[in-house]
Amino acid sequence: MRWALIGASTIARQYMIDAIRAERGEIMRVMSASADRAREFAAEHQIPKSGIDLDEALRDSQVDAVYISTTNEKHLSQALAAMNAGKHVLCEKPLAMTLDDATTMVRAAEQAGLVFATNHHLRCSGSHRAVRDLIVSGRIGDVLSLRLHHAVFLPPHLQGWRINAPGAGGGVIPDITVHDADVARFLLGEDPVSVVAQMASSGLGDGVEDSAMSVWTMPSGTMVMSHESFTHPFAGSGLEVHGTEGSIFARDVMTQNPIGSIELVTASGREAIGFDAHNLYREGVRRFHAAVAGEGEPAATGVDGVKSLAVALAVRDAAARGVRVDVNFGDVR
Ligand code: NDP
Numbered sequence: 530m531r532w533a534l535i536g537a538s539t540i541a542r543q544y545m546i547d548a549i550r551a552e553r554g555e556i557m558r559v560m561s562a563s564a565d566r567a568r569e570f571a572a573e574h575q576i577p578k579s580g581i582d583l584d585e586a587l588r589d590s591q592v593d594a595v596y597i598s599t600t601n602e603k604h605l606s607q608a609l610a611a612m613n614a615g616k617h618v619l620c621e622k623p624l625a626m627t628l629d630d631a632t633t634m635v636r637a638a639e640q641a642g643l644v645f646a647t648n649h650h651l652r653c654s655g656s657h658r659a660v661r662d663l664i665v666s667g668r669i670g671d672v673l674s675l676r677l678h679h680a681v682f683l684p685p686h687l688q689g690w691r692i693n694a695p696g697a698g699g700g701v702i703p704d705i706t707v708h709d710a711d712v713a714r715f716l717l718g719e720d721p722v723s724v725v726a727q728m729a730s731s732g733l734g735d736g737v738e739d740s741a742m743s744v745w746t747m748p749s750g751t752m753v754m755s756h757e758s759f760t761h762p763f764a765g766s767g768l769e770v771h772g773t774e775g776s777i778f779a780r781d782v783m784t785q786n787p788i789g790s791i792e793l794v795t796a797s798g799r800e801a802i803g804f805d806a807h808n809l810y811r812e813g814v815r816r817f818h819a820a821v822a823g824e825g826e827p828a829a830t831g832v833d834g835v836k837s838l839a840v841a842l843a844v845r846d847a848a849a850r851g852v853r854v855d856v857n858f859g860d861v862r
Contacts, residue, residue, distance in 0.1 A: 530554045530818050533592040533616070535583065535607050536599035537561035537570035539687065540621065544785060545596055545648075546574050548810035552818055560586045583607060587614035594644075594821065597621060600690055601698025605630040608645070612637045617644040617821050619814075622711075623703045623841060624834040628859050631838050635831040635861060644820045646813075646827030647834030651708055652715040653812035655805030656782040656789050660770060661716050663793060663802065669772030672751045675717060676769040677709045679783045680740070680758035683733060692759065693735040700737035702728065702845045703838075705757040708783070710840035711833060713745065713753050716770065721745040721753065721840050723855045728848035732760045743844045755844075777802075785809065835861045 532554050534541050541559075549556055558578035561567035571579035580586060587595075587610055594617040597607050605625045608618050618638065624631040624647055638645030651657055664672060683691060690697040691704055698704075714720055726743035733739040740758040747753060758764075766783035769776060775795035782789035787809060791802040816828040839858045847854040 530821060531591050531593045532556050533586045533589065533595045534559040534576070535586070535595050535597045535611070536603075537563075537566045538598040541596065541598050542570070542574070544810045545598065545814075548808060548814045549596070551808070551811045552814045554814060554818065557591050558586055558589060583610055587611055587616060592616060594619065594817070598648075600694075601703060602626055602696060605634060608634045609637055612641045612643055612645070615641065615643070617817075619646045619648055619817050619827070620834065621648050622834060623698060623707045623838045624831065625838065626698055628835065628839055628842060628857060631831075631835045632859050632861055635835055638831055644817065644827060645831040646817050646820065647829040647831060647837070648810075648813060649708060649711040649829035649833060649837065650785065650809040650813055651712050651783065653809045653816070653828050654782065655787060655807055656779055656791060657712065657715065659791055659802055659804035660768070660777055660779050663777055664716060664770060664772075668775055668793060668795070669770060669777060670774030672717065672749070672770060672772045674752045674754070674771045675713055676771075677712060677753070677755040677783070678764065678767045679705050679709050680756050680761035680764045681705075681766060681783075682762040683739075683759035688733065692733045692737065692739060695737050700734070700845070701739050701757045701759050702741050702841050706741055706743070706755065706841040706844050707837040709755045709757060710837040711829060712768065712783075713747075713755070714833070714836060716768075717747060717749070717751060717753075719748050719751075720836060720858065721843075721856050722748055723853050724840070724843045724847050725853050726844045726848040728845065731758065734759070738845075738848070741844060741848060743847065745840070832861050835859070
């Protein structure tokens with residue numbers, strides 16, 4: 530698979546270039562809004578071509594797929610242009626700024642017969658898969674509740690558009706609540722129906738929220754509680770799933786790396802649960818390559834990206850208006 534990177538971003542630099550290359554993908558070019566940044570990024574990562582012209586990048590017949598990791602307001606136009614040029618697309622979350630835009634991206638990919646995936650990495654982790662296996666195999670009985678702890682500290686080098694640019698998709702809800710929505714859907718196998726929420730600016734957010742707490746109603750009756758923040762240096766991340774026959778405590782698992790621990794507590798006692806420690810992003814790329822080869826679906830599809838965005842939008846709306854909000858998935862099923 531031959532790739533173009535759309536966006537000279539931190540996530541590409543820190544994780545995705547290595548992940549693509551580890552899966553024998555070739556990175557042909559990088560595109561940035563700045564010629565200097567593109568050139569420097571290409572030199573730093575031994576990428577043969579760079580530039581500021583999206584159309585030129587998309588005309589490159591040596592490019593099969595694009596990875597989009599620009600700021601969120603650019604994802605829609607860049608993804609549609611890539612699909613128009615016949616390229617498969619792996620897009621960062623949130624897919625877009627609105628539900629309609631994200632749905633448009635999914636429909637465009639369907640019409641063009643192209644693979645369109647969302648880079649939700651957490652469902653690719655061995656830890657989340659192990660938790661899901663425990664739930665599906667009935668080890669905790671009927672699931673009563675899920676608590677998602679994702680209040681972290683945004684490192685200084687990322688304290689840019691995320692904390693002060695609503696027009697670029699800033700705020701903790703588009704940034705982290707989308708991930709948590711995907712985790713809940715992945716673990717529980719159902720979509721939230723409605724949400725109540727509160728949000729706050731607690732030290733970093735300047736015109737956008739930097740913290741949110743919400744409670745989601747699931748069709749089965751399982752209750753989901755979700756906490757996201759950019760301002761919590763020492764909280765640690767994790768998730769807990771509580772059932773009639775047991776509880777799962779997964780600590781430090783809302784991360785980009787294959788770390789953390791899982792403990793199952795039942796009437797028989799406490800049991801440490803092992804899990805595979807593969808690279809989360811590499812697994813996402815592996816599944817994307819396979820999907821393009823006609824083997825299965827990407828780890829998180831475009832529809833998964835629409836749904837995680839829909840939940841995040843409902844959380845923000847509920848927090849802004851102080852009311853319960855039904856999650857609107859539009860016409861995506
Ligand atoms: P960055 O801020 O690092 O990059 C976003 C854009 O900012 C880049 O595309 C680049 O524009 C521009 N930029 C980069 N460096 C500079 C600079 N020095 N001065 C001015 N502009 C600069 O963002 P992230 O990599 O953290 O996030 C990018 C996307 O990836 C977002 O959609 C985010 O939500 C998502 N993301 C997903 C993660 C996941 O685990 N799935 C984790 C982290 C982020 P240009 O391309 O034009 O050069």
